[in-house]
Amino acid sequence: MLWRLAIRNIWRNRRRTLLTLSAMVVSSALLILCLGIFSGMLKDMLASATEQYFGHLEISTKGYQEDRDMFANFSVSDDFLLLLQPQVLGFSPRLRSFGLLSGQDKSSPVELLGVEPERERQVTSLQDHLQAGSYLLADDHEGALIGAGLARRLAVKPGDQLVFVTQAADGSIGNDLLTVRGVFATGDQGHDNGLVLVALPWLQQLLVLPGRLHEIAVRIEHPLQAAAFAAQLRQKLPTTLEVLDWGELLPEMREVVASYDVSRLIIVSILYVATGLGILNTFFMSVMERTREFGVLMAVGMRPGQVRLMVLLETLAMGLLALLIGVVFGVLLSLYMAYVGIDLSGSLTPITYAGGTILPRLHAVLEVTNVLVPAAVLLLVCLLAGFLPANRAARMQPVVAIREE
Amino acid sequence: MSLIELKSVSKIYPLGNQQVVAVANLSLKIKAGEFTVLAGPSGSGKTTLLNLIGCLDQPSEGEVWLDGHNVGKEEAKQLAKLRLNKIGFIFQSYNLIPVLTAAENAEFTLMLLGIDKVKRRQRIVELFAELGLQGLEDRNPSDLSGGQQQRVAIARAMAAQPAVILADEPTASLDLQTSEDLLALMQRLNETQGVTFVFSSHDPLVISHARRVVSLRDGCLESDR
Numbered sequence: 001m002l003w004r005l006a007i008r009n010i011w012r013n014r015r016r017t018l019l020t021l022s023a024m025v026v027s028s029a030l031l032i033l034c035l036g037i038f039s040g041m042l043k044d045m046l047a048s049a050t051e052q053y054f055g056h057l058e059i060s061t062k063g064y065q066e067d068r069d070m071f072a073n074f075s076v077s078d079d080f081l082l083l084l085q086p087q088v089l090g091f092s093p094r095l096r097s098f099g100l101l102s103g104q105d106k107s108s109p110v111e112l113l114g115v116e117p118e119r120e121r122q123v124t125s126l127q128d129h130l131q132a133g134s135y136l137l138a139d140d141h142e143g144a145l146i147g148a149g150l151a152r153r154l155a156v157k158p159g160d161q162l163v164f165v166t167q168a169a170d171g172s173i174g175n176d177l178l179t180v181r182g183v184f185a186t187g188d189q190g191h192d193n194g195l196v197l198v199a200l201p202w203l204q205q206l207l208v209l210p211g212r213l214h215e216i217a218v219r220i221e222h223p224l225q226a227a228a229f230a231a232q233l234r235q236k237l238p239t240t241l242e243v244l245d246w247g248e249l250l251p252e253m254r255e256v257v258a259s260y261d262v263s264r265l266i267i268v269s270i271l272y273v274a275t276g277l278g279i280l281n282t283f284f285m286s287v288m289e290r291t292r293e294f295g296v297l298m299a300v301g302m303r304p305g306q307v308r309l310m311v312l313l314e315t316l317a318m319g320l321l322a323l324l325i326g327v328v329f330g331v332l333l334s335l336y337m338a339y340v341g342i343d344l345s346g347s348l349t350p351i352t353y354a355g356g357t358i359l360p361r362l363h364a365v366l367e368v369t370n371v372l373v374p375a376a377v378l379l380l381v382c383l384l385a386g387f388l389p390a391n392r393a394a395r396m397q398p399v400v401a402i403r404e405e
Numbered sequence: 406m407s408l409i410e411l412k413s414v415s416k417i418y419p420l421g422n423q424q425v426v427a428v429a430n431l432s433l434k435i436k437a438g439e440f441t442v443l444a445g446p447s448g449s450g451k452t453t454l455l456n457l458i459g460c461l462d463q464p465s466e467g468e469v470w471l472d473g474h475n476v477g478k479e480e481a482k483q484l485a486k487l488r489l490n491k492i493g494f495i496f497q498s499y500n501l502i503p504v505l506t507a508a509e510n511a512e513f514t515l516m517l518l519g520i521d522k523v524k525r526r527q528r529i530v531e532l533f534a535e536l537g538l539q540g541l542e543d544r545n546p547s548d549l550s551g552g553q554q555q556r557v558a559i560a561r562a563m564a565a566q567p568a569v570i571l572a573d574e575p576t577a578s579l580d581l582q583t584s585e586d587l588l589a590l591m592q593r594l595n596e597t598q599g600v601t602f603v604f605s606s607h608d609p610l611v612i613s614h615a616r617r618v619v620s621l622r623d624g625c626l627e628s629d630r
């Protein structure tokens with residue numbers, strides 16, 4: 001009966017209810033969408049940082065990731081790789097070298113990553129960012145996959161010849177020919193302008209480091225659990241090796257992710273404070289208008305607590321209704337942005353920040369918390385905004401209230 | 406023992422830096438089954454007195470006893486309980502709850518008392534038949550005439566079979582014929598079911614139906630017959 005009263009009371013002033021309701025619906029739907037896009041950006045950043053280069057974890061000699069010393073190399077047994085296999089989505093043994101890459105008549109300093117193509121593509125996703133040509137093939141000894149900026153600077157295209165010069169581990173100058181197989185464009189300027197993927201045996205031969213590696217990049221199923229997985233892996237490794245998760249490789253990125261939860265709450269609060277004040281205003285008005293009625297309800301024996309409950313139920317009912325519609329709209333909008341999105345590359349260039357790249361697109365990712373947080377906060381706001389008017393109603397003196405005209 | 410007993414009751418309202426004495430040192434006893442009218446000119450304290458008896462207000466001085474409870478000593482929640490269990494109210498302007506239907510208005514106190522739906526409906530059918538309201542159960546108050554609304558208000562006041570029904574100028578908004586019918590109805594309820602009524606009115610018609618008339622003037626008892 002209290003519910004019935006509450007719901008009918010809501011529909012008394014239809015226009016006002018609909019206005020308040022639409023404010024609540026719009027704010028919660030927009031919030032869900034905003035948070036979705038925010039998550040999408042974050043995911044893009046994290047993906048560009050991990051899926052284009054590092055992977056989620058790196059196994060390397062202690063200190064290697066700080067100075068990238070050529071001599072800090074290691075080898076692992078096949079047993080270890082077999083042990084790693086079932087626990088991860090992919091792993092890629094790599095050897096790295098820095099040197100000068102030349103095309104027909106131009107040169108540029110580059111970073112070469114020697115990889116096993118079939119394994120590398122399970123860790124990074126450069127194959128999804130090909131602009132020209134194709135990815136390296138498993139048995140391709142001298143192929144190279146180069147960044148788009150680099151290809152432009154050297155004026156080369158797939159099929160062209162390159163020469164790479166560097167110092168080998170034995171002190172000699174190593175140089176050899178490569179053939180461009182493909183060109184990738186990730187949006188990350190650093191990688192697009194200076195990263196080259198080559199075959200691992202080719203680089204091992206050039207550097208005179210047969211069978212040696214600088215790192216093993218690993219991809220796991222849940223990137224946000226990388227730290228825990230790293231700790232677990234550390235115990236199985238010889239003490240000369242270390243495991244760094246992406247948070248340690250990219251500390252700024254970790255902070256961006258950590259600050260996300262805070263930013264989300266701030267956005268939610270700002271939007272809802274405005275909505276909350278609107279609700280508060282509406283409910284105060286509706287309670288004050290019904291002063292006499294509350295007096296009658298109390299005169300015939302309704303207890304103050306029941307009056308308070310009734311007003312709270314009204315706000316709650318409105319909140320629930322707004323929530324239902326808002327969530328549906330928000331999820332639909334987010335789904336649209338997740339599957340269609342808006343491409344902004346016409347007017348914006350990619351921004352690389354904290355080691356990740358924000359792509360010039362509006363693209364949402366649907367996460368449960370992005371729906372639950374706005375939903376829960378909306379209900380909370382409704383109850384808070386309802387509390388003051390409810391208390392006001394409950395504290396009315398029936399004699400005074402009934403005399404009110 | 407009396408159902409209602411007022412012992413040297415005063416009600417003083419502060420008004421700016423003055424004081425308005427609405428009821429002054431008034432003593433009164435009303436027994437169960439009585440049909441009493443509080444008469445008196447405007448401002449004589451009728452509404453104030455009914456509010457005191459009805460546990461809507463508490464005396465400034467003196468004691469108000471209702472069926473063994475000292476009204477002046479109770480808290481808001483306790484007063485609400487007393488009103489629910491002992492008193493039925495009829496107001497001059499009906500004061501039905503606009504979002505509830507006639508039947509829902511009438512069964513409201515039963516709902517507050519936690520009586521189950523079947524029993525509530527039974528009682529409403531019974532009451533509506535008694536009050537000539539059959540067929541109006543699902544109407545909204547706004548779709549009823551003044552006399553019909555006031556009869557629904559009587560149904561609401563009677564539903565929980567209270568010890569006393571208090572009515573503040575119940576006929577003031579009604580035309581002569583409707584007032585006459587309503588008074589006859591209440592008188593019949595008083596005679597056949599022993600419902601205790603206390604009215605306030607300055608309407609000679611109402612006063613003529615009363616068995617006991619308590620006249621007030623300036624908050625004091627003028628006559629009691």
Ligand SMILES: Nc1ncnc2c1ncn2[C@@H]1O[C@H](COP(=O)(O)OP(=O)(O)OP(=O)(O)O)[C@@H](O)[C@H]1O
Nearest residue numbers: 418419420425427446447448449450451452453454
């Ligand atoms: N809340 C209040 N504050 C100040 N004075 C009040 C208040 N309520 C009533 N009074 C005063 O108390 C006196 C008695 O008022 P009351 O309403 O009881 O009279 P009444 O007999 O019901 O009059 P009426 O026939 O006009 O309804 C009046 O002088 C009135 O002005």
Ligand SMILES: [Mg+2]
Nearest residue numbers: 451452453573
């Ligand atoms: Mg009066």
